Amino acid sequence: xxxxxxxxxxxxxxxxxxxxxxxxxxxxxxxxxxxxxxxxxxxxxxxxxxxxxxxxxxxxxxxxxxxxxxxxxxxxxxxxxxxxxxxxxxxxxxxxxxxxxxxxxxxxxxxxxxxxxxxxxxxxxxxxxxxxxxxxxxxxxxxxxxxxxxxxxxxxxxxxxxxxxxxxxxxxxxxxxxxxxxxxxxxxxxxxxxxxxxxxxxxxxxxxxxxxxxxxxxx
Amino acid sequence: xxxxxxxxxxxxxxxxxxxxxxxxxxxxxxxxxxxxxxxxxxxxxxxxxxxxxxxxxxxxxxxxxxxxxxxxxxxxxxxxxxxxxxxxxxxxxxxxxxxxxxxxxxxxxxxxxxxxxxxxxxxxxxxxxxxxxxxxxxxxxxxxxxxxxxxxxxxxxxxxxxxxxxxxxxxxxxxxxxxxxxxxxxxxxxxxxxxxxxxxxxxxxxxxxxxxxxxxxxxxxxxx
Numbered sequence: 419x420x421x422x423x424x425x426x427x428x429x430x431x432x433x434x435x436x437x438x439x440x441x442x443x444x445x446x447x448x449x450x451x452x453x454x455x456x457x458x459x460x461x462x463x464x465x466x467x468x469x470x471x472x473x474x475x476x477x478x479x480x481x482x483x484x485x486x487x488x489x490x491x492x493x494x495x496x497x498x499x500x501x502x503x504x505x506x507x508x509x510x511x512x513x514x515x516x517x518x519x520x521x522x523x524x525x526x527x528x529x530x531x532x533x534x535x536x537x538x539x540x541x542x543x544x545x546x547x548x549x550x551x552x553x554x555x556x557x558x559x560x561x562x563x564x565x566x567x568x569x570x571x572x573x574x575x576x577x578x579x580x581x582x583x584x585x586x587x588x589x590x591x592x593x594x595x596x597x598x599x600x601x602x603x604x605x606x607x608x609x610x611x612x613x614x615x616x617x618x619x620x621x622x623x624x625x626x627x628x629x630x631x632x633x634x635x636x637x
Numbered sequence: 638x639x640x641x642x643x644x645x646x647x648x649x650x651x652x653x654x655x656x657x658x659x660x661x662x663x664x665x666x667x668x669x670x671x672x673x674x675x676x677x678x679x680x681x682x683x684x685x686x687x688x689x690x691x692x693x694x695x696x697x698x699x700x701x702x703x704x705x706x707x708x709x710x711x712x713x714x715x716x717x718x719x720x721x722x723x724x725x726x727x728x729x730x731x732x733x734x735x736x737x738x739x740x741x742x743x744x745x746x747x748x749x750x751x752x753x754x755x756x757x758x759x760x761x762x763x764x765x766x767x768x769x770x771x772x773x774x775x776x777x778x779x780x781x782x783x784x785x786x787x788x789x790x791x792x793x794x795x796x797x798x799x800x801x802x803x804x805x806x807x808x809x810x811x812x813x814x815x816x817x818x819x820x821x822x823x824x825x826x827x828x829x830x831x832x833x834x835x836x837x838x839x840x841x842x843x844x845x846x847x848x849x850x851x852x853x854x855x856x857x858x859x860x861x
Contacts, residue, residue: 492727504721
């Protein structure tokens with residue numbers, strides 16, 4: 419793949435004393451999507467955290483246009499949006515305040531108006547002035563996902579984004595993902611529920627779980 | 638947007654959170670006051686003895702009050718995932734630490750400065766020491782917050798983190814305590830508190846860049 423932007427080669431991840439996955443490779447070009455599937459504990463979240471530079475690989479490397487991510491971590495951070503398991507919602511901040519803060523922290527110009535636009539695009543406009551403590555789990559998720567709409571970023575890393583979402587919100591997310599990919603953005607998502615990502619590559623993480631050789635076992 | 642304006646946004650957000658949640662500031666200053674008020678009960682109402690030890694009592698109480706509130710400095714952001722989003726934002730983690738510590742100091746440190754002279758009256762401290770008392774606290778408590786932040790970052794995710802923070806950080810507070818209380822003693826005995834104040838300032842100036850670097854390294858470890 420010559421036009422691959424974001425690649426991994428021979429990537430291994432060690433958590434505690436356990437090798438979660440080993441010798442993992444992928445290559446993503448502009449507009450591509452990568453769906454991570456595998457049983458619990460197969461390393462989907464770890465891989466996404468590696469991609470966000472929140473974890474360091476045990477061996478192997480992640481590359482952007484052939485250059486190691488760790489060469490310029492700030493540039494990588496500025497082109498990614500990460501949605502983890504935790505939504506980071508403060509009980510006392512309203513939806514609009516929370517989004518404005520995240521927009522401002524990422525250095526987006528005009529954070530307050532950006533936040534208002536993102537809220538209405540995420541269908542959360544009626545909740546603009548509602549504090550976080552009154553939001554349901556699904557609404558918190560949608561508020562966290564609305565961070566994706568604040569400013570363009572090349573790479574979206576989504577850790578089980580559909581958790582807690584209803585059918586309408588899932589469709590809205592799928593539309594946002596399609597729109598993002600049409601503009602040349604890339605998506606890496608882990609999911610247990612069906613998520614429409616047409617033409618996405620699928621990475622079965624259990625294929626990369628190291629096999630433990632037990633010399634005592636009779637094969 | 639510049640780093641500076643992102644930095645201010647973070648301080649602003651933390652202040653707003655503190656204002657709406659309310660309890661942290663009140664707890665620190667109430668603890669400070671109660672801690673100092675206990676001494677006359679324990680030692681007895683002998684005015685001369687109280688006046689002699691007032692500076693030390695107030696400083697030790699300020700130190701403990703600072704420690705009490707520091708445990709929560711990164712905890713809630715760590716638990717709800719905000720901290721990892723901050724680590725991914727364009728703002729360097731060192732500046733995140735500095736902004737959070739600054740907001741924390743405004744909320745919990747500044748009320749101590751206001752309460753200290755009142756407590757000094759209560760302990761029969763001579764008026765000549767009041768100015769120095771407030772000045773030493775103004776220089777010393779930010780340094781305490783910065784040093785304590787390292788402990789708070791190191792113990793993130795640990796069980797019984799609060800106790801661990803005390804054990805890690807209290808020894809590091811000793812220099813600030815010595816020169817803080819020393820400056821007031823000097824002022825009370827008619828000597829110049831200037832050398833003590835200069836060393837306190839030096840401690841603050843040294844912790845200002847170094848403590849955030851150490852805390853940020855600890856936070857990166859905690860986020861892995």
